[in-house]
Amino acid sequence: MVMLGLDVITTAAILFIVSAGLLIVFGVMKIINFAHGAFITVGAYATLVTARLGLPLVLTPLVAFAVGVLLGMLTEAAIVRRLYRRPLDAILATWGLGIVLGQIVTLAFGREVQFVPAPLTGTVAVLGQNYSSYRLVLVLVAVVIGGLFTAVLGGTRLGLATRAVIMNEGLAQTLGIDSTRVRLLTFGIGSGLAAIAGSVITPLASVDPNMGLPWLIGAFMLVMVSGGSLVTLALSCVVLGGLQVLASTFVSPILGGLTIAVLAAVALRLRPEGFARG
Amino acid sequence: MSPALELANVSSGYGSSVTIQEVSLCVAPGEILALIGKNGMGKTSLLKTIMGFLPARRGSVRLHGKEVTGVLPHRKRRLGLAYAPQEQALFQDLTVRENLRLGLLYDAGFDQRLAKVAGWFPVLADRLHQRAGTLSGGEQKMLIVARGLLDAPSVMLLDEVTEGLQPSVVDRLSEVLATIRREQKTAMLVVEQHIPFVLGLANRFAVFKRGEIVETGPVDASSAERIDAHMHL
């Protein structure tokens, strides 16, 4: 029972880390970055590289973040910005970019599944059970990310400008906010977050050129269901993540992997605008 | 002295229609020009064209003599052109304080400006941490004006700021705007349908009909009746 509960919480944490970047991009730019999965993959492989280079493993999320931010800003400037009036095409183009990134990764690293050692091994005793310390650390990471975002969005000038752009881009421009720059930064940071997610899940999941895709679908569904609110996203991760864990444990792992997508699809069918103002 | 805001033969429209036809006007620093006319005549579209949300197809817009026709809206703000739209002029989910903060381009000196706001509209000072959407209609309009003038812009565009307000609030607004005009020499282009407000505050008026200015002149005793007549049903 305790194990199950911890599984649910850590799964929710992982889902949150993976989805937060996508949520922020969706909130500001009103499109879904379909290269998000590829950025996750890139982050994972960046971790692989830093591990091979022998750099301290604590640095890897930061390296991944930097790579992700750079890639994201390039993508926004070169591709997404030109498709402002064609949102479906923006999705297609980012999807295409994801394919291209996957191919580049394959060319550079090969198709085989790779493994990255966890920076933290061993278990910790929680309520009488031994549980993986690394997974518990991820809960901390999720909380830190959520906290940082709330602090930046709520406290800083940039955060205020971003919230303004999310709420009413035209009015924000009237007040002197360069919404193009906000979009660029947002896309960069969202991509950087995806890369961090890829970097921290590498010890738990296998690393291959297509690893990001299942996460993209799950993240997308969670973002749609949460209707744009970070808090609702956290809740959705707990609820849907929990159901996924239950399905995987008691029914079958394969069907468990489908739980989020299927349940979210049905939930959105019943309430298209998401559950933010619940 | 060059006008603070000048339009020369500006035309624009939506899709294939022409909404603004060859409009020319100018507003001097410290002057208030009232743009009056019935609904649907294009007054809001004119303000949007000046600001750049509706691209001008012909003509030019100048700020203090500097050509700004194609400049992006957020840049225009940074050049000193402030705009208070008629609809969706506030961030409903942000607090009064946050809305005001967005009236400044940089955070420096925010607290002094807040003190100024307290002087203009004491009621706002009491509600700094309330969400803007929970304020009454009059308080919201006061917030819009306060935010717009916080940074002492050189030109202010106001779109129907008195709409739906009690006479006492309208008077207060009028006083504050007159004070600011005197102290900051802000040029204002005010779109209005509220005649007493126009008569009490504006230096000049222009009547807008079907996308063009059909009459213009100073606001004085002789023009008061003409102005009033334009607002008949």
Place this chain on the structure above:
Amino acid sequence: MADSTLTAVPLPESLSRDRPAALGRAMLPGLLAVLAVIAAPWVLDTYTVNILVRAFFVATVAVTVDVLWGFSGYLTFGQSAFFGIGAYTVAITFTELGFGPEQIAVALGATIVLAAAVAVLVGWLSFYHGSTPLYASVISLVLPIVLVQLIYSGGTFTGSSSGIVGFETFDLSTESWFRVAGIGAVLTAVVARIVLASDAGRLLTALRDNETRCAYLGIDTARVRILLLLISGVVAALAGFGYASFGGIAAPENASFTFGTELVVMVALGGRGTLVGALVGALAIEVASAYLSGILPFVWQLIVGVAFVVVIVVLPAGLFGPLRGALAALGRTDTTRRRSVRLAAVQRPTLAAASGEAVVETHDLVKRFGSLAVLSGVTFSARPGELVSLVGPNGAGKTTLIRCLADGRERSGGMVRICGRTIGRQSPHCIVALGLGRKFQAASVFETLTVADCLRIARLRRQRPSFFTASSVLPLPPAAQAVVQTSGLAERLHEEAQLLSHGLKQALELAMVLALEPQVVLLDEPTAGLTRGERQRFAEILTGLTTEAHLCVLLVEHDLDFVREISTRIIVLHQGRIALDGRVDEVVDSPLVREIYSGRPAPAAAGQRP
């Protein structure tokens, strides 16, 4: 005889009878293609023939993707799932039941039934009020993922990750398969071309251009899309049937989202919305992949990926877009070669309701946004022959009221009746069926269709269109015909709507609404942006609608001179309530209205906090 604005002016007799529209344009190339397919195996080497068989099946699916995406605007990654359904049904049937005529029939039947069922389910999930194109696309992505997972978890029944091989199948030579597959692909494209060029086929373009307008023309857009998906899914499944029958293998890759996205890439590169582009793109990529992926395995896919991104960003019409544009420019010099269309009168126009019975009634209508009441206690009724103007300051709730009348899901409370029937929570297309027509403020037409086609879409509800021909006769009821003739649209039936001036677009939209033969017409600021002459004509038309055709017209307007001139009745809205409802002279002189318009608050709102 009085010069009525609505009398149909007799038109000159012009050409011909109906004739299948694209007969010349599709059949001849199609015939040539079929001949080429029959002859090709004698010329090509076995390896190429082999590749092309598979490529033809893939091209068939690509055509369905183009129909769904390029023509109706539904970006789908899921056609591969249907392909996989066909492939696996064949493989499983022939493995479990053996091979023979009955088994073939079973496999065929099961393929069609299964594909249809899945299509309807996915369609129900994807197309409904409130759904966005983005959501529909993602569902289409989830479909193949779910299917592949089911295949993986199916054990030996589905062959898991290795697929199913070794079942007995049709005993045909590769050359015969080539001809079957090739003719199948050509046939699919030709039939699609004919149907898409027919009157019914124009509906897809209308859906893609302006789905809202379709709903307000009485078309159940969800049902149309689901039907389209059903047909496309079955066709794709049949292609999968052929593919697995030829190759003797069904693998999870056949149903995967990777394949699904490859299809989209093929259509994008070849040029979406052209059908031929889908064929060319699919064949080219399949053949090139077969030859190149031996030599440069991942680089080839990288090249395709990059080309794809470039095409989306820079060349939305596909790699051959500029070429096609040039060819079209050459071929289009002679516009008279296009089918000409002539107007005609409707055989049995619907008569207006007898006066006296109210055709619009509201009782205590309420609309809330959160805690803000935008409309409250709105009660009024309107009869045939009345021209009711809805006026009021900005934010009074006029457009909201129009929305609540036209869409049963809009209001928060209260009752609305149109032509005697309560609208309940029905969606716009149902309310249009009750007799309501709505004209939007920004002229809402179908930009890439011609004027004649726009009007024809408006007639879809009243007369079933042909699926194979494009009629050269356009029957219109008298009111619509009058608008078309007096506005000058009659001379421009073949022009694309997006090329019309603002005033003409407004006239076109009005004609489309009148083509519905409604009893009630709702108009939202129809004179915005019109010249003085156009406004004058408009006033005459509106007056004619009420006095001669006995329609009930409800009009939201800001131009008070216009309102004063043509209305029989004025309703003044203020802060969400009806402040005044009466005859023109009563309302215009009322002191209450003067107060409202001069900005001083009306007595009723005196309790507002400053």
